[in-house]
Amino acid sequence: MxxxxxxxxxxxxxxxxxxxxxxxxxxxxxxxxxxxxxxxxxxxxxxxxxxxxxxxxxxxxxxxxxxxxxxxxxxxxxxxxxxxxxxxxxxxxxxxxxxxxxxxxxxxxxxxxxxxxxxxxxxxxxxxxxxxxxxxxxxxxxxxxxxxxxxxxxxxxxxxxxxxxxxxxxxxxxxxxxxxxxxxxxxxxxxxLPLGRESATRPAAGPEERPPVIQAMTMASITGVRSVLGAVGGGRSLLLLDRVDVDQWTKLVEHYGIRVGGLPPAAMRSMLDTKIPPDRLRSMRAWITGSAPLDPSLQAEFEEYFGVPVLVAYGSTETGGAVASWTLELHRDWRDSKLGSVGRANPGVTLEIRDESTDRPVSSGEPGILMARPAGSSTWVRTSDRALLDADDFLFVLGRADDVVIRGGFKVSLGDVEALFRQHPAVRDVGAVGLDDERLGQVPAVGVVLRTGAAVTPDQLREWAIERVVRYQVPKIAVLAELPMGATHKVNRSALRKILADAMQDQEKHVGSST
Structure with a gap:
């Protein structure tokens, strides 16, 4: 064997x-x-x-x-x-x-x-x-x-x-x-499955003996099921929420003195927008997130407001969970210079960046396809993400390898489009997809969610984008009440594509009827 x-x-x-x-x-x-x-x-x-x-x-x-x-x-x-x-x-x-x-x-x-x-x-x-x-x-x-x-x-x-x-x-x-x-x-x-040597023999402990683990992510995901099984394997109690409820989650943190935990980036944004008092998270020593990409500016704003170090992790279902992450020690020594990274390889994990065409390893700092060999495994897992490893072995995820739209022969990165609109002061969240176009093949399109109290039109956003990128990178734009999210709190791009396609048709009908 x-x-x-x-x-x-x-x-x-x-x-x-x-x-x-x-x-x-x-x-x-x-x-x-x-x-x-x-x-x-x-x-x-x-x-x-x-x-x-x-x-x-x-x-x-x-x-x-x-x-x-x-x-x-x-x-x-x-x-x-x-x-x-x-x-x-x-x-x-x-x-x-x-x-x-x-x-x-x-x-x-x-x-x-x-x-x-x-x-x-x-x-x-x-x-x-x-x-x-x-x-x-x-x-x-x-x-x-x-x-x-x-x-x-x-x-x-x-x-x-x-x-x-x-x-x-x-x-x-x-x-x-x-x-x-x-x-x-x-x-x-x-x-x-998460089961450390120490936790394997530890007796079950109630919430008074050890702080419980709050479980808000669905168990039908690699993040959720590993969290549940890790807590169970360690004999720890679990606080089960049927959905991500920021107010209920915060109440549980206060009541049980939770020290380590976290929610997806969308919930972090909501906590800032609703101005939850920082004192409600006074027991927390670390905030862990990683179920969806975290914008560096959101991390910086969250840390400044709540005073809790944000430790980002990266992994996938195919890798069996996180393969890279931050620790409190790394955060203390490297946070300012490596903001935007998802940390270093976890113990026992090997990471490698390979050229997308030749499948050969690239030099430090060069982008390519991220490969991961999980701890204890002899098999390399090819992820769907483009990334780079810098000279200090910090991993930076650049976006999905399949998020490129070819617009009339020009390549447009949907990740870059999303990053652009996150810089707009009125935008709270954004999701980008490619839409079919008879003349150009495909065109980028974005759905933006505005901050509370903000008022800006798609035309105004388009003019703002034209001042910052070349024309072929400027997407079609629709303002949405919310982005469609999947069970793992990532943007459901299939659903978003249909929403934006319908929105663009409505915009074209409106323009046609007004001329």
């Missing part, structure tokens, strides 16, 4: 052993907070055992993948842990995805069953799953028992068919962010 496979097997055994130690049905230690009430580790164990009982009754065992539709609720955590303990690889999916996409994913990945919250078993979904002959395990929003729909026959076990996965290697399947199209699912091996 290759070393990487051996490591995955060993890591899997260690993680499942840790879960068996934590899921004690007699434990009254507070584990999960949701909607104002606590669930104990004993409650979680009860719910996990109930879900396992239903899966066993369906004939589902190690290596049989199931589609796990997740909300940030105790029952979902219990179902996730139940699958992991029994080597049943869960295919993670957010409840926010359309029902049609849920069914398509179940079919494409040939799952053996679907696990979801009772609240999400509605509309056309029951009939759609019944037509696929897929059994459904329903879990309650709290930590009650799970049930199978339709029920298992009294005269025997239902044998569910589907593909088989080597669950000694693969822990789960995690969706990509889907910002440019339908999310793809990436297999996550056991050795990419």
């Amino acid at each position: 290759p070393d990487s496979e051996d490591a995955a097997v060993t890591a899997g055994e260690a993680y499942r052993s840790r879960l068996r130690g934590l899921l004690d049905a007699t434990s009254d230690v507070q584990a999960l907070w949701s909607d104002g009430r606590w669930t104990t580790w004993g409650d979680v164990a009860h719910c996990a055992a109930s879900a396992a009982q239903q899966l066993v009754a369906l004939g589902i065992g190690p290596g049989d993948p199931v589609l796990l539709v997740l909300r940030n609720r105790p029952s979902a955590v219990a179902a996730l842990l139940s699958c992991l303990m029994r080597r049943i690889p869960p295919v993670l999916m957010s409840y926010q995805q359309p029902q049609g996409q849920l069914v398509a994913t179940a079919g494409a990945l040939d799952v053996t069953a679907v696990i979801l919250d009772r609240e999400d078993y509605k509309g056309d979904l029951p009939q759609m799953l019944e037509r696929m002959a897929l059994p459904v395990v329903l879990v309650s929003s709290g930590s009650e028992v799970a049930v199978v729909v339709p029920p298992v026959p009294d005269d025997g076990i239902r044998i569910t068919e589907g593909r088989s996965v080597d669950s000694s290697q693969v822990a789960m399947f995690v969706p990509t962010s889907g910002t440019t199209g339908t999310p793809k699912h990436v297999s996550l091996p056991w050795d990419r």
Whole structure:
């Protein structure tokens, strides 16, 4: 067995052993907070055992993948842990995805069953799953028992068919962010799950003993599921929010004295715009963010206002989580000179920049495609990002490699277009896409969200841009109330492209009717 496979097997055994130690049905230690009430580790164990009982009754065992539709609720955590303990690889999916996409994913990945919250078993979904002959395990929003729909026959076990996965290697399947199209699912091996040597033996601790972890990002993402499993592996309690709610998040920071945590850049912008008093974050020693690109000017403004160091991290679903990040020590020594960087390679990680055409390594400071070799892995992962490593080994991400629009033969970087409009004092947020054009092939287009109280028109923004860049870089512009966001709080570019295409048509009709 290759070393990487051996490591995955060993890591899997260690993680499942840790879960068996934590899921004690007699434990009254507070584990999960949701909607104002606590669930104990004993409650979680009860719910996990109930879900396992239903899966066993369906004939589902190690290596049989199931589609796990997740909300940030105790029952979902219990179902996730139940699958992991029994080597049943869960295919993670957010409840926010359309029902049609849920069914398509179940079919494409040939799952053996679907696990979801009772609240999400509605509309056309029951009939759609019944037509696929897929059994459904329903879990309650709290930590009650799970049930199978339709029920298992009294005269025997239902044998569910589907593909088989080597669950000694693969822990789960995690969706990509889907910002440019339908999310793809990436297999996550056991050795990419967060479980340190110290935390593996630490007893479960309630919120009074150790500050809990606030979980606002969806568990159906690499950032969210690693955060949950890292907390669980360390025996720490979790505060579960069903969505990013800045006010509720801040209240939890105050109440529990949270020292380390963070939210996506869009939430950081909202906290500044609503002028949340800095004293409410007085317990925090570090703010961690990385689920979406962070504009350096936003970081500087946030740090100055709240007085909390912002530690940026970079990673992807394909790399199994963060591969580069800042630490407090790096922030102290390098922040002013390296603002805009996503930090240095994490311990055990190797980063390399390669030429986009030749696939050969480039010199320090030269841009190219970012390659990453995660800790403990012998395999290089080719990311979709352009980046550079400077002489001090700091990583600067320049944007997606596929974010270039060819406008009449001229290349326009959508990342550069977004960076341009972020400099405008009236703009709070911006997203750029390429739109098809009969004459030019494609043209850049941006949707801008204005700061509270700001008033500026697309024509005024266009004139402002013309003064700063060459003409072919000036995009079509629409002012939007909000940008469409995916479950991971990145701009959903597929949705934005449709919104902007419709907005441009409306603008053209308006111009035509006024002439």
